[in-house]
Amino acid sequence: xxxxxxxxxxxxxxxxxxxxxxxxxxxxxxxxxxxxxxxxxxxxxxxxxxxxxxxxxxxxxxxxxxxxxxxxxxxxxxxxxxxxxxxxxxxxxxxxxxxxxxxxxxxxxxxxxxxxxxxxxxxxxxxxxxxxxxxxxxxxxxxxxxxxxxxxxxxxxxxxxxxxxxxxxxxxxxxxxxxxxxxxxxxxxxxxxxxxxxxxxxxxxxxxxxxxxxxxxxxxxxxxxxxxxxxxxxxx
Amino acid sequence: xxxxxxxxxxxxxxxxxxxxxxxxxxxxxxxxxxxxxxxxxxxxxxxxxxxxxxxxxxxxxxxxxxxxxxxxxxxxxxxxxxxxxxxxxxxxxxxxxxxxxxxxxxxxxxxxxxxxxxxxxxxxxxxxxxxxxxxxxxxxxxxxxxxxxxxxxxxxxxxxxxxxxxxxxxxxxxxxxxxxxxxxxxxxxxxxxxxxxxxxxxxxxxxxxxxxxxxxxxxxxxxxxxxxxxxxxxxxxxxxxxxxxxxxxxxxxxxxxxxxxxxxxxxxxxxxxxxxxxxxxxxxxxxxxxxxxxxxxxx
Numbered sequence: 001x002x003x004x005x006x007x008x009x010x011x012x013x014x015x016x017x018x019x020x021x022x023x024x025x026x027x028x029x030x031x032x033x034x035x036x037x038x039x040x041x042x043x044x045x046x047x048x049x050x051x052x053x054x055x056x057x058x059x060x061x062x063x064x065x066x067x068x069x070x071x072x073x074x075x076x077x078x079x080x081x082x083x084x085x086x087x088x089x090x091x092x093x094x095x096x097x098x099x100x101x102x103x104x105x106x107x108x109x110x111x112x113x114x115x116x117x118x119x120x121x122x123x124x125x126x127x128x129x130x131x132x133x134x135x136x137x138x139x140x141x142x143x144x145x146x147x148x149x150x151x152x153x154x155x156x157x158x159x160x161x162x163x164x165x166x167x168x169x170x171x172x173x174x175x176x177x178x179x180x181x182x183x184x185x186x187x188x189x190x191x192x193x194x195x196x197x198x199x200x201x202x203x204x205x206x207x208x209x210x211x212x213x214x215x216x217x218x219x220x221x222x223x224x225x226x227x228x229x230x231x232x233x234x235x236x
Numbered sequence: 237x238x239x240x241x242x243x244x245x246x247x248x249x250x251x252x253x254x255x256x257x258x259x260x261x262x263x264x265x266x267x268x269x270x271x272x273x274x275x276x277x278x279x280x281x282x283x284x285x286x287x288x289x290x291x292x293x294x295x296x297x298x299x300x301x302x303x304x305x306x307x308x309x310x311x312x313x314x315x316x317x318x319x320x321x322x323x324x325x326x327x328x329x330x331x332x333x334x335x336x337x338x339x340x341x342x343x344x345x346x347x348x349x350x351x352x353x354x355x356x357x358x359x360x361x362x363x364x365x366x367x368x369x370x371x372x373x374x375x376x377x378x379x380x381x382x383x384x385x386x387x388x389x390x391x392x393x394x395x396x397x398x399x400x401x402x403x404x405x406x407x408x409x410x411x412x413x414x415x416x417x418x419x420x421x422x423x424x425x426x427x428x429x430x431x432x433x434x435x436x437x438x439x440x441x442x443x444x445x446x447x448x449x450x451x452x453x454x455x456x457x458x459x460x461x462x463x464x465x466x467x468x469x470x471x472x473x474x475x476x477x478x479x480x481x482x483x484x485x486x487x488x489x490x491x492x493x494x495x496x497x498x499x500x501x502x503x504x505x506x507x508x509x510x511x512x513x514x515x516x517x518x519x520x521x522x523x524x525x526x527x528x529x530x531x532x533x534x535x
Contacts, residue, residue: 033507033510033511034264034505034506034507034508034509034510035507036507052510052516053506053510053520055505055506055507056505072506072520074490074505074506075490090520091520091521091522093490093492093522094487094490112487112522113487113525131487131522131524131525132525
């Protein structure tokens with residue numbers, strides 16, 4: 001195992017070493033002290049353990065490898081993750097897993113506002129609660145919340161699935177509760193197992209599923225009226 | 237952008253190094269706002285005395301005659317000491333009247349704060365140099381706020397720097413921007429507040445001052461702020477014996493809080509908190525949108 005102590009080593013040195021890895025290596029990062037862009041751009045099948053809390057964009061653009069943060073993460077954890085695993089034991093602030101296209105992001109504690117915003121295929125499992133506007137414009141993938149979801153969950157959602165075990169303060173535009181069919185039970189069971197121990201105590205039967213009502217996909221007849229009114233000069 | 241920090245010492249343990257710890261936090265937020273900086277610190281003060289911190293940027297003011305004239309106006313003894321381009325007056329007289337008299341009668345001067353506990357310093361330039369010039373590191377006391385500014389909507393000037401304080405011992409640092417500050421400024425001016433800049437954050441400070449002067453607690457004033465302020469904000473607020481945090485309902489602007497038995501620290505980013513003594517064992521959380529957080533010292 002190679003250790004980087006960020007009281008001395010720079011993040012550029014750390015990230016370059018991670019980019020240069022070919023696969024199979026293990027790295028340890030100590031004293032991150034809230035530094036930004038820790039372990040960004042990993043492309044190989046490597047393991048990275050970060051002992052302490054990190055700042056913005058930790059494990060951004062992640063592929064193939066596994067990053068474990070023993071602590072909290074700030075804005076944009078695993079932003080645009082493509083594959084692999086990013087796991088933190090503590091809380092994440094806003095926009096965790098934003099725009100992720102694949103892989104798995106596990107937040108042991110709570111995630112803040114806009115968790116999974118514009119997610120495009122990533123799976124995100126949160127052991128605690130998520131903040132307001134989570135899964136905003138989510139296009140594909142699964143967001144699993146073992147606690148509660150704050151206001152406007154899944155606003156303007158496309159084809160992502162949301163599973164919430166606790167209370168949902170309110171659903172956003174075009175997001176509705178949906179039937180939990182066998183294939184959803186199967187997906188959820190797999191994600192709860194993959195994210196353990198963050199999901200400890202959570203049973204598949206305790207979750208409800210939410211997704212798109214697909215009412216925003218096309219213009220409605222009201223929209224046509226508006227267009228015609230505009231054409232006729234009724235609307236300036 | 238902009239970076240804000242606040243440190244509130246719940247116990248005696250770190251009060252002797254309040255300034256040093258605040259400077260450490262400020263330095264970490266330097267790259268969020270490298271063009272100007274400011275800080276306010278609160279100490280016990282002297283019984284019955286009000287301090288007024290005044291900035292006279294780019295002009296020479298002979299503070300002795302100003303203090304003498306102020307003595308006559310207040311009918312109370314006034315002393316003054318200068319700290320570079322700032323001056324700190326001390327009087328047993330009416331602080332609010334002293335503030336207004338200086339605004340009206342000392343050309344080119346800006347009153348930064350008044351109160352029995354607060355002193356406030358600000359300047360254009362590298363936050364580290366600002367902290368050094370006004371000797372933030374040696375300050376002692378119960379709580380402090382500081383700000384690093386990256387001007388996005390107005391010029392890089394000292395008057396655009398934070399913190400802002402318009403009322404007794406009430407001051408605020410702000411990350412964000414308000415959209416209804418012009419209308420609100422006119423309203424507050426009609427209700428006895430006076431402003432010295434065109435800055436939106438000064439209006440927020442004036443709003444809290446007005447509410448608290450009308451008898452509100454800081455919590456009540458902030459409940460009003462949630463209704464009456466329109467825009468983006470993360471605020472850290474200092475009052476006599478107290479400290480508060482408020483974020484707008486959308487909460488785009490970052491904030492993190494950490495608390496131990498000895499202190500509460502708030503910052504735009506965790507890295508400012510990470511260097512405080514005991515930070516690794518602190519309880520750390522993100523303040524929720526539209527929720528008022530307050531701490532106060534036992535009287």
